[in-house]
Amino acid sequence: MGKLKKWSLETVFDFILTGLGIVIIITSLTYGLGTLRRPGPGLYPFFIGLSIAIFGMVLFISELKPRTRPPLFNRGDIKTLLFMIVAFCLWILMIPVLGYVIVTLLVTYVFCKIMMLEGLWKPISISAGTALFIYLLFDYWLYIDLPKGILG
Amino acid sequence: MNGFINSLTLVNLVACFIGAMVGTVVGVLPGLGPTVTMALMLPFTLKYGPATGLIMMTGVWYGAMYGGSTTSILVNIPGEAASVVTCIDGYQMSKKGRAGAALALVAIGSFIAGTLGIMGLQFFAPLLGNAALSFGPSEYLAFMILAFVLLSNLSGEFPLKGALMISLGLFVSAIGINPMDSYPRFTIGWDELMMGIDFLPIAMGFFGVSEIMNIAVEKYVPPEVKKVHLRNLFPTREEGRRSVFPILRGSILGFFVGLLPGPCTVISTFVSYSLEKRISKTPQEFGKGAVEGVVAPEAANNSAVMGAMIPLLTLGIPFAAPSAVMLAGLRMHNIEPGPTLFSTRPDIFWTFIAAMYIGNLMLLILNLPLVGLFGRIALIRPPVIIPVISLICLFGIYSVRNSIFDVWVMIISGVIGYFLRKWKFPIAPFIIGIVLGPTTENSVRQTLMLFKGNPFLIVGRPVAMTLLALAIAFIGYKLLSPFWGKKISLKGEEQG
Numbered sequence: 001m002g003k004l005k006k007w008s009l010e011t012v013f014d015f016i017l018t019g020l021g022i023v024i025i026i027t028s029l030t031y032g033l034g035t036l037r038r039p040g041p042g043l044y045p046f047f048i049g050l051s052i053a054i055f056g057m058v059l060f061i062s063e064l065k066p067r068t069r070p071p072l073f074n075r076g077d078i079k080t081l082l083f084m085i086v087a088f089c090l091w092i093l094m095i096p097v098l099g100y101v102i103v104t105l106l107v108t109y110v111f112c113k114i115m116m117l118e119g120l121w122k123p124i125s126i127s128a129g130t131a132l133f134i135y136l137l138f139d140y141w142l143y144i145d146l147p148k149g150i151l152g
Numbered sequence: 153m154n155g156f157i158n159s160l161t162l163v164n165l166v167a168c169f170i171g172a173m174v175g176t177v178v179g180v181l182p183g184l185g186p187t188v189t190m191a192l193m194l195p196f197t198l199k200y201g202p203a204t205g206l207i208m209m210t211g212v213w214y215g216a217m218y219g220g221s222t223t224s225i226l227v228n229i230p231g232e233a234a235s236v237v238t239c240i241d242g243y244q245m246s247k248k249g250r251a252g253a254a255l256a257l258v259a260i261g262s263f264i265a266g267t268l269g270i271m272g273l274q275f276f277a278p279l280l281g282n283a284a285l286s287f288g289p290s291e292y293l294a295f296m297i298l299a300f301v302l303l304s305n306l307s308g309e310f311p312l313k314g315a316l317m318i319s320l321g322l323f324v325s326a327i328g329i330n331p332m333d334s335y336p337r338f339t340i341g342w343d344e345l346m347m348g349i350d351f352l353p354i355a356m357g358f359f360g361v362s363e364i365m366n367i368a369v370e371k372y373v374p375p376e377v378k379k380v381h382l383r384n385l386f387p388t389r390e391e392g393r394r395s396v397f398p399i400l401r402g403s404i405l406g407f408f409v410g411l412l413p414g415p416c417t418v419i420s421t422f423v424s425y426s427l428e429k430r431i432s433k434t435p436q437e438f439g440k441g442a443v444e445g446v447v448a449p450e451a452a453n454n455s456a457v458m459g460a461m462i463p464l465l466t467l468g469i470p471f472a473a474p475s476a477v478m479l480a481g482l483r484m485h486n487i488e489p490g491p492t493l494f495s496t497r498p499d500i501f502w503t504f505i506a507a508m509y510i511g512n513l514m515l516l517i518l519n520l521p522l523v524g525l526f527g528r529i530a531l532i533r534p535p536v537i538i539p540v541i542s543l544i545c546l547f548g549i550y551s552v553r554n555s556i557f558d559v560w561v562m563i564i565s566g567v568i569g570y571f572l573r574k575w576k577f578p579i580a581p582f583i584i585g586i587v588l589g590p591t592t593e594n595s596v597r598q599t600l601m602l603f604k605g606n607p608f609l610i611v612g613r614p615v616a617m618t619l620l621a622l623a624i625a626f627i628g629y630k631l632l633s634p635f636w637g638k639k640i641s642l643k644g645e646e647q648g
Contacts (some may be wrong), residue, residue, distance in 0.1 A: 010575045017316065024323060024338075031337060037605030041335035044593045045326045048319055055316035073574075077369045081570070084365055084542075088563045091546050092556055104543055111539030115368060126536060130543050142195050144551040 007064075014060035021053025083114045099149025100139075104131040158499060159507040164204055167196070168511040171208035175215020176519065179232045180223050180526045184541055186216040186232070187583075188360035190477040191352050192548040194484065202485040203500050207507040209481060210457075213474050214266055214508075217417065217453045218515050221258045222523060223530045225251055225446070234417040234453040237425045237445075244441035252523075253387035257395050257443060258450045259519045265403035265451035266512040269458025272407045273465075274505050277494075280466040284491035289598035290610055292467075294619035296592050299471060301623040303413040303581050305630060313577045321585020322592060324349055331590070332597060344557045351586040352480055353549050353561040355473065358579045360545045361566025366573065367534050391443050398428050398448035406452030410459020413471040415580055420456040421449035458508070465489050465501065469588060473580045476587040 007015075024045055034040025073081070091107045098106075108130045112123035138144040158164065171193070178189045190209040197205020220232030225242035238258070245254040287295075304314030327338045328348030339345040387395070402424045409420040428448045429438045438445050463469045468490035470476040482489055487497060494501055519526075549562045569579060603609040610616050 009571070013571070013575070017320075027338065031335065035605060036600050036607070039597045039600050041330050041333050041337060044596055045323065045337060048323045048326065051319040052316065052323060055312055055319060058312060059316065073369060080369050081365055084368055085563070085567060088361070088542070088546070088566075091543075092559050092563070096556075100547070104547075107546075108539045108543055111542055112535060115535035115538050117535040117539075126539060130540050133540075134543060134547050138195070138547050138551055142199055142551065144195060144547075145554060146547070146550075 011060060011063040014056050014063055017056035018053055018060055019056075021049045021051070021056050024049025024052060080114060084111075087111055087114060095147050095149065097149050099151045100134065100146040101131055101151060102149065104134050156506040158203065158503040159207065159510060163200055164207055164503070164507055165510070167200065167204045167208040168211050168507050169514060171211020172215040172218075172511050172515050173518070175212035175217075176219035176222075176515070176526060177529060178212065179216035179219020179221075179235070180529050181532070181537060184544075185359055185363065186213045187473040187477055188356055188363075188545065189216070190474055191356050191360075191480075191552075192544065194352065194477075194481055195548075195551045197481045197484060202482055202487050203503045203507075205481050205485075206478060206500065206504050207511070209474075209478055210461075210504070210508060211511045214262075214454055214457050214512070215515060217450075217457060218259065218262055218519055219526060220453075221262070221446075221450050222255065222519075222526045225254045225258070226527050227530055229530070233415065234421055234456075235450075236418070237421040237449040240425070240439055241442050241445035244439070245443065245446060248441050250391075250441065253391055254443070254446050255523050256520060257387050257391060257447050259516055261395060261399040261402070261447040261451040262454040263512055263516040264399050265406060265455040266458065266515075267509065268400075268403040269407050269410075269455035270505060270508045270512065272455070273458045273461050273508075277462055277465050277501070280462060281491045281494045284466050287467075287491070287615070288613070289595045289602060290613045290616040291619070292469075292591065293595035293599050294610070294613075294616035294623075295467065296469065296588060296595065298619045298623040298626075299413040299469065299588075300581075300585075301626050303471070303584060305626070306412060306415070306419060309576060311630065314581045317572075317577055317579070317582040318585040321582040321587075322589045324354070324582075325351075325586045325589020326593065330593075332594065349561060349586075350553070350558060351476070351583060352552055353558040354565045354586060355477065355583050356545055356549050357562040357565025357567075358569035358572075358583065359473065360541075361562060362569030362573055362579075364538055364542055364545070365566060365570045368538055372534050387443075394443050395447045398444040399451045401427065402448035402451030403455045406455035407459040409452065410456035411462055411471075413463075413584070416460050416472055417453040417456045420452035424448045424452035465493060466491060468493075469591070470584060473583045476583055479587060 028042035028046035028049055031042030031045070032040035033043045033046055087107055087110045090110065091103055094106070095103045105127045108127035109123050112126055117123050117126070139146055159168070174189060174193075175186065178184050178186060184192075189212050193205065193208050193212060196208055216232050217234055220230055220235030221238045221242065224230045224235040224238035225246050228239050228243035228246075230236045230239055242254050242258075245251060300315075300318050304318055305311045306314075323338075325348070327345055329336045329339075329346055336346060402420075405424050405427065406417075406420040409423060410416045412419065425438075425445055425448065428442075428444045429435050432438065432442070432444060434442070460472045460475050463471050464475040464479060466489075468479070468488055470479045479489065487493075487500065545562070546559060549558050550556070552558065572579065599610075600607070610620065
């Protein structure tokens with residue numbers, strides 16, 4: 001456990017990739033490798049899994065060497081990143097209910113605030129402009145069937 | 153001639169104009185690279201047909217090459233990875249008050265390079281297409297192995313990471329029902345995975361959403377843009393004279409580098425810059441505002457775009473992420489590029505060629521007078537750009553298949569892509585791995601069945617054997633080169 005604490009996030013990622021490679025190999029075996037004359041559905045992914053496991057393992061071992069790494073990001077960066085992900089998820093979860101116009105207005109406003117755009121009118125005007133642009137481009141011009149939600 | 157008649161229709165001309173303009177803006181702005189923008193253009197191909205879509209997407213690609221140079225010269229910020237090299241001498245020229253001349257020479261150089269590149273494409277593509285008609289599955293397999301070897305070595309700094317990314321891309325392409333034996337693989341019981349994972353949301357996530365997150369997190373330093381007036385655009389006779397041969401050399405070199413797998417436009421600029429510096433009588437001027445160091449790489453990246461079309465159009469194999477998006481666009485219309493394209497759909501090929509001539513001319517005419525406008529666009533702050541681009545990405549990917557699942561895939565890919573970028577994993581090999589996965593698997597299985605399970609029978613196929621020998625020789629060279637005290641250094645930023 002003490003050693004695990006020393007692993008960087010990248011080392012953990014390489015370890016997961018090695019594990020993924022092994023899972024692909026095992027799963028491919030259950031699909032059946034067939035023969036070289038008549039390859040089964042598992043033959044091709046078996047070799048892909050093998051290469052992922054080998055490359056992942058080599059990277060993992062090379063990452064274990066102690067060296068100084070610059071910090072990936074600070075606390076503020078993580079906060080911005082998390083808020084961005086939440087805003088993207090909000091769009092997905094709300095669009096079937098509220099429809100694309102309201103969601104565009106809301107989510108664009110949220111993005112503006114995440115990006116520290118000050119004031120009230122600037123974010124509102126950007127949200128309104130984006131909603132109009134989305135309507136004109138996707139709905140009016142390209143006839144894409146966008147979810148209308150409560151406005152439909 | 154029919155190509156010109158087809159491309160001169162109002163719809164195609166407008167598509168060409170929009171593509172070129174949007175591409176230039178994308179090249180100027182950070183955030184959306186040509187790959188993502190071209191993916192966003194896919195709904196247009198559905199509405200207006202494959203030729204129009206192809207014209208628009210190519211316009212975006214070479215427009216981005218033009219646009220990227222503007223911010224490199226004016227503000228020392230490359231709007232696009234292929235314009236990183238232009239910053240070195242371009243910004244120095246700008247500091248000396250020669251920004252206008254640099255922009256004009258780059259625009260003229262890019263026009264010449266683009267035109268020469270199209271001529272090369274027009275000449276070589278049908279020839280190679282005819283030659284490729286005799287290719288069987290073993291030749292395709294050998295060609296793809298060579299492409300993967302080159303791709304993992306030329307994308308990014310660490311070949312092993314490139315190879316791993318290709319393998320991951322091939323794995324993602326194997327998810328879903330295998331068309332050869334209708335066997336579902338790695339679907340973990342999800343219906344959405346039965347048809348496989350579409351590569352577009354992944355490409356949008358890795359190139360678009362991850363870049364948006366990157367810009368949002370990074371500290372923004374407002375650039376200072378120098379004003380350029382029309383009267384300042386005229387280069388001196390000396391600058392013009394010094395630019396002629398670098399433009400021609402950059403065009404030829406860029407075209408052939410474009411044939412290589414990987415971020416060819418980026419690589420072409422680095423190779424072209426080092427070539428010019430090496431053969432220059434005044435290498436000490438490089439880095440201090442040498443005009444050769446500006447025009448040659450910019451010519452190279454424009455002609456590399458045309459070179460990169462050749463493997464796509466003649467073999468149906470995209471070697472770069474933007475051409476992978478083009479392939480997706482053509483497949484939406486059940487058009488499979490490859491050797492038979494010239495006989496089955498010559499209209500598409502020739503309309504496309506003609507439209508590129510027109511688009512290239514359009515860019516030259518529009519770019520110079522509008523340089524001030526593009527300079528101002530570069531000043532738009534991330535708090536204004538990021539919300540708009542994020543929403544365009546969300547709606548853009550949703551509109552391709554009206555699928556919320558695709559939006560989830562895009563966002564998850566974006567988060568993974570953000571970390572992979574931080575850890576210097578190249579993205580393009582992953583995307584190309586996904587696109588080439590099904591063809592690779594088909595070639596593997598057909599070759600094995602054709603050779604009755606004996607892979608050594610490939611010795612009897614001279615083309616396949618030569619390609620494999622090249623791949624093995626390249627791996628051998630890379631493994632042994634550190635012992636010879638030499639090291640190839642073709643570092644390239646990710647192309648997006």
